[in-house]
Amino acid sequence: MKSSSTESPGEPKTVPALGHAFLTPLYDAVMAVTMRERAFRAALLEQAAIGPDQYVLDLGCGTGTLAVMIGARRGGAHVTGLDADPEVISIAERKALAAGVTIRFDRGLSTRLPYPDGSFDRVVSSLLFHHLPAKDKATTAAEARRVLRSGGEFHVVDWGRPANLLMGSLFVLVRLLDGFPNTRENVEGKLPSLFREAGFGEVLQTGxxxxxxGTLVFYRAFGATGSPATPSRENRELGDKGGRPS
Incomplete structure (x- = not known):
């Protein structure tokens, strides 16, 4: 089995997951020790209820842990992982190869997805949104809405409103690393309203x-209403050129 990789047009600007490129090789170890990584990713997959032969996009796939977990499951889902950082894409490809799963990895921006409308049955995202400025959060959510087929669902786990004073104090470390402006919507619990504004009719905080x-929060968004709020004509034309992932 193998993984494949393509790069979308342009040169995406990237912010390394730990803030600095030299720390990227340590990312998986840090996640495993401090973040209950397997537990929260497994919970997200259980929530997503991915069916046999469904098309799944791991949006902001990072080093590919979630994408590989999806690919290793029985049922034959078609998995695509997208990230703007070429270094983590390389790590993800090696991880998929070692696991013996077939995953397509693309380099590109969450605000300009290189896929046609209605390409996926599920879009999943773990720890992406807190890296993004407010405007890019909105555009990313709308792009997720655009590439979902009718009946598709968007499943997200990311930092949310702290559950208590201790969680709020701990989350200051994340805010110092990723920026107070970028994490404002997370800490204020505003991601659900942002997803609704992107065109999702139902948005649930599931756990x-x-x-x-700090506190990780799980969201499920579905039941699209009307047209996506943000995707530009340029995004649609780019998607039309990309073809359905396979």
Whole structure:
């Protein structure tokens, strides 16, 4: 089995997951020790209820842990992982190869997805949104809405409103690393309203989990209403050129 990789047009600007490129090789170890990584990713997959032969996009796939977990499941889902950082894409490809699963990895921006409308049955995202400025959060949510087929669902786990004072104090470390402006919507619990504004008719907060750095919150968005709020004509034309992932 193998993984494949393509790069979307342009040169995406990237912010390394730990803030600095030299720390990227340490990312998986940090996640495993501090974030209950397997537990929260497994919970997200259980929530997503991915069916046989469905098309799944891991949006902001990072080093590919979630994508590989999806690919290793029985049922034959078609998995695509997208990230703007070429270094983590390389790590993800090696991880998929070692696991013996077939995953397509693309380099591109969450605000300009290189896929046609209605390409996926599920879009999943773990720890992407807190890296993004407010405007890019909105555009990313609308792009997720655009590439979902009718009946598709968007499943997200990311930092949310702290469950208590301790979680709020711990989350300051994340805010110092990723920026107070970028994490404002997370800490204020505004991601659900942002997803609704992107065109999702139903947005549910399905659970939460405490970690050493704050409170992770799970969301399920579905039941698209009207047209996506943000995707530009340029995004649509780019998607039309990309073809359905396979």
């Amino acid at each position: 939460s989990m405490s970690t050493l750095f």
